[in-house]
Amino acid sequence: MIWFIVKxxxxxxxxxxxxxxxxxxxxxxxxxxxxxxxxxxxxxxPTNQAIQEMNVKLGLDKPLIVQYVDxxxxxxxxxxxxxxxSKQPVWDELMLYFPATLQLTITAVILTVCIxxxxxxxxxxxxxxxxxxxxxxxxFVGASMPTFWLGFLFMYFFSIKLDLLPVVGRxxxxxxxxxxxxxxxxxxxxxxxxxxxSMLENLHQPFVFYARVRGLQERVIIGRxxxxxxxLPVVTAFxxxxxxxxxxxxxxxxxxxxxxxxxxxxxxxxxxxxxVVQSCILLMGVIFVVCNLLVDIAYGLLxxxxxxxxxx
Amino acid sequence: MTTQSIMTVNxxxxxxxxxxxxxxxxxxxxxxxxxxxxxxxVGESGSGKTMTCxxxxxxxxxxxKVVRGSIKLKNKDLRNxxxxxxxxxxxxxxxxxxxxxxxxxxxxxxxxxxxxxxLRTHLQVTQKQAEEMAIAYLELxxxxxxxxxLKQYPFQLSGGMLQRVMIAIxxxxxxxxxxxxxxxxxLDATNQLQILDQLNMLRKEYNTSILLVxxxxxxxxxxxxxxxxMNSGNIVERAPVSTLFNRPSHPYTKALLESRLSLSRxxxxxxx
Ligand SMILES: Nc1ncnc2c1ncn2[C@@H]1O[C@H](COP(=O)(O)OP(=O)(O)OP(=O)(O)O)[C@@H](O)[C@H]1O
Ligand SMILES: [Mg+2]
Numbered sequence: 001m002i003w004f005i006v007k008x009x010x011x012x013x014x015x016x017x018x019x020x021x022x023x024x025x026x027x028x029x030x031x032x033x034x035x036x037x038x039x040x041x042x043x044x045x046p047t048n049q050a051i052q053e054m055n056v057k058l059g060l061d062k063p064l065i066v067q068y069v070d071x072x073x074x075x076x077x078x079x080x081x082x083x084x085x086s087k088q089p090v091w092d093e094l095m096l097y098f099p100a101t102l103q104l105t106i107t108a109v110i111l112t113v114c115i116x117x118x119x120x121x122x123x124x125x126x127x128x129x130x131x132x133x134x135x136x137x138x139x140f141v142g143a144s145m146p147t148f149w150l151g152f153l154f155m156y157f158f159s160i161k162l163d164l165l166p167v168v169g170r171x172x173x174x175x176x177x178x179x180x181x182x183x184x185x186x187x188x189x190x191x192x193x194x195x196x197x198s199m200l201e202n203l204h205q206p207f208v209f210y211a212r213v214r215g216l217q218e219r220v221i222i223g224r225x226x227x228x229x230x231x232l233p234v235v236t237a238f239x240x241x242x243x244x245x246x247x248x249x250x251x252x253x254x255x256x257x258x259x260x261x262x263x264x265x266x267x268x269x270x271x272x273x274x275x276v277v278q279s280c281i282l283l284m285g286v287i288f289v290v291c292n293l294l295v296d297i298a299y300g301l302l303x304x305x306x307x308x309x310x311x312x
Numbered sequence: 313m314t315t316q317s318i319m320t321v322n323x324x325x326x327x328x329x330x331x332x333x334x335x336x337x338x339x340x341x342x343x344x345x346x347x348x349x350x351x352x353x354v355g356e357s358g359s360g361k362t363m364t365c366x367x368x369x370x371x372x373x374x375x376x377k378v379v380r381g382s383i384k385l386k387n388k389d390l391r392n393x394x395x396x397x398x399x400x401x402x403x404x405x406x407x408x409x410x411x412x413x414x415x416x417x418x419x420x421x422x423x424x425x426x427x428x429x430x431l432r433t434h435l436q437v438t439q440k441q442a443e444e445m446a447i448a449y450l451e452l453x454x455x456x457x458x459x460x461x462l463k464q465y466p467f468q469l470s471g472g473m474l475q476r477v478m479i480a481i482x483x484x485x486x487x488x489x490x491x492x493x494x495x496x497x498x499l500d501a502t503n504q505l506q507i508l509d510q511l512n513m514l515r516k517e518y519n520t521s522i523l524l525v526x527x528x529x530x531x532x533x534x535x536x537x538x539x540x541x542m543n544s545g546n547i548v549e550r551a552p553v554s555t556l557f558n559r560p561s562h563p564y565t566k567a568l569l570e571s572r573l574s575l576s577r578x579x580x581x582x583x584x
C-alpha cells in the first residue's frame with residue numbers, strides 16, 4: 001500500500017509541472033498586454049514609453065523561459081505576485097476568498113454523499129417499488145435542471161415565499177443551506193443513479209449467492225459484499241466530480257452572492273488582473289490534481305486488484 | 313454396519329412460473345443421504361441436478377419454487393422453516409461447494425474475511441478464535457502458509473487453491489451434509505483428483521454426507537457409494553455404484569454410459 005501511494009505521489013510531480021507551464025503559457029499567449037492593463041488599472045495613460053518602462057518593471061522584456069523560471073521560483077514559495085487592482089499580495093487575497101469556496105464545496109460533497117448513498121442503496125434493494133420511482137423522478141428532475149435556474153427557484157421558494165432561509169450572503173449555517181444544496185443537487189441525482197445501477201449489477205453476482213449459501217445475514221451481504229463492490233465506480237467518478245464542483249461553485253456563488261473565489265476570479269478576469277487570474281487557474285489545477293490523487297488512493301484502498309497491479 | 317439417514321427427500325416437485333404457465337422442472341424426486349456416504353447425481357445438461365441441490369438449501373432462482381414434496385433434515389421438514397431458521401441451517405448444517413471457485417469469492421474481500429465471517433455467523437467466537445480455526449482447516453486442506461493466505465485476495469490464488477479454501481470453509485462448521493455441484497469442472501486434472509481425494513478424506517473423518525453432482529462419470533465411480541441418474545426432472549435409476557456401472561437397467565442409463573464409452577473409444581481410435 002505504501003508503495004502504491006509513493007508511486008502515485010511521484011506521478012504528481014510531472015503533472016504539477018505541466019499544469020504550471022500550461023497556466024503560464026495560457027496567460028502569456030492570451031490576447032492583451034499585461035503592461036497596458038497594469039497602467040490602465042493604475043490610471044496612468046498607456047503611452048508607448050510608459051508601456052516599455054512597465055514591461056521592464058514587470059520583467060516582461062525578458063525571454064519567456066526566464067520569465068517562467070522566475071515565476072515558478074516565486075510560486076513554490078507561495079509568492080503569487082501583487083494584484084494589479086488592489087496592489088495587495090495575490091496570496092493574501094486568495095486566502096481571503098478561498099475558504100468560502102472550500103466551505104461551500106465541502107458541504108456540497110457531504111450532502112451528495114449523505115443523500116445519494118442511502119437513496120441509491122434503497123432504490124436498488126426495492127427496485128420497482130414506490131421509493132424507487134420517487135427517487136427516479138427526483139433524479140430526472142435534478143439532472144435536467146440547470147444550476148442557475150434551480151438556484152433562483154430555491155431562493156424564490158424557501159427565502160422569499162416561505163421566508164425560511166436568508167436570500168444571499170454568507171454568515172450563519174442557514175446561509176449555507178441553499179447554495180450548497182443548489183450545488184449538490186445535480187450530483188445527488190447523478191450519484192443516486194450511479195450507485196443504484198452498480199448495486200443492481202452486483203446484487204446477482206455469484207459471490208452474493210455464495211454468501212447466501214454460507215448463511216450470512218442479508219445486512220452483511222448487502223453492507224459488506226455488495227456495497228463494497230458497488231462503490232468502486234462511484235469512487236472513480238468522484239475524482240472528476242470534486243473538480244467540477246469547484247467550477248460549479250463559481251456559478252452558485254454569483255447567484256447567492258457568496259463571497260468566494262468565483263466572484264473574485266470573474267472580477268479579476270474582467271479587469272485583466274493577470275497575476276490574480278493566473279494564480280486562480282493554477283490553484284484550481286492543483287486542487288483538481290490533488291483531488292484525483294486522493295480518489296486514486298481511496299480506490300486503491302477499496303480495490304486490491306488495482307493496488308497489486310504491476311507489483312506481482 | 314447400519315447407516316444413518318441424514319436427509320430424506322420425498323416426491324420433490326419444483327415448478328418455474330413463466331408469463332403464461334407453470335413449467336415443471338422436477339417431477340417427484342426422491343432420495344436419501346446417509347452419514348459418511350457419497351451420493352452421486354448424474355444426468356445430461358438441463359436434467360435438473362442443480363435445481364435439486366438449490367431446492368435443498370431453499371435458494372431456488374426467482375420464480376421457481378417447491379410445489380410439492382418434503383425435504384427432511386434429521387426429521388425436521390425444511391419446507392416449514394422460516395427464512396431466518398433456514399439461513400441458520402445454510403452453511404452450518406448444509407454446506408455447499410460452488411462450481412466456479414474463481415467467481416464465488418468477492419474480489420475485494422480477503423480470504424480471511426470470507427472465512428471469519430462464515431464462522432462468526434454461526435458460532436460465538438472472537439475474531440482471534442475464528443482466525444485460528446481458519447488456519448487449522450486450511451492446514452487440513454494442505455494449503456501452504458495459511459496465515460499468509462488469509463490476508464490475500466481471491467485473485468491472488470489459483471482456481472484449485474480457491475476450491476480448497478471453499479472446501480475448508482464448508483468443513484469448518486462440520487456440517488452434516490456437503491453439496492458439491494460439479495466441484496471439479498473448473499479445475500485441471502491434477503487438481504480434480506486431489507479435490508476428490510480430500511472430499512473422500514473428509515467424509516471419513518467427519519462422517520459427513522456428500523451429495524456429489526458431476527458430469528464426470530469417472531469422478532462418480534471413484535467417490536460415490538450410490539448413484540442416481542436424472543433425466544428431465546426425474547430420477548430414472550438409483551443403484552449402488554458398481555451395480556449401476558456394470559448392470560445398468562434403465563435404457564436412459566445405458567444410453568448415458570454408452571455415450572461416454574463411445575467417446576473414449578473414439579479417442580482411442582484417433583490415437584491409434
Ligand atoms: N433461473 C432459472 N429460471 C428458469 N428455469 C431455469 C433456471 N435455471 C434453470 N432452469 C431450467 O431448469 C432445468 C434444470 O436445470 P438445471 O440447472 O438443474 O440442470 P442441470 O442438470 O444442473 O444441468 P447442467 O448439467 O448443465 O448443470 C433446465 O431445463 C433449465 O432450463
Ligand atoms: Mg448444473
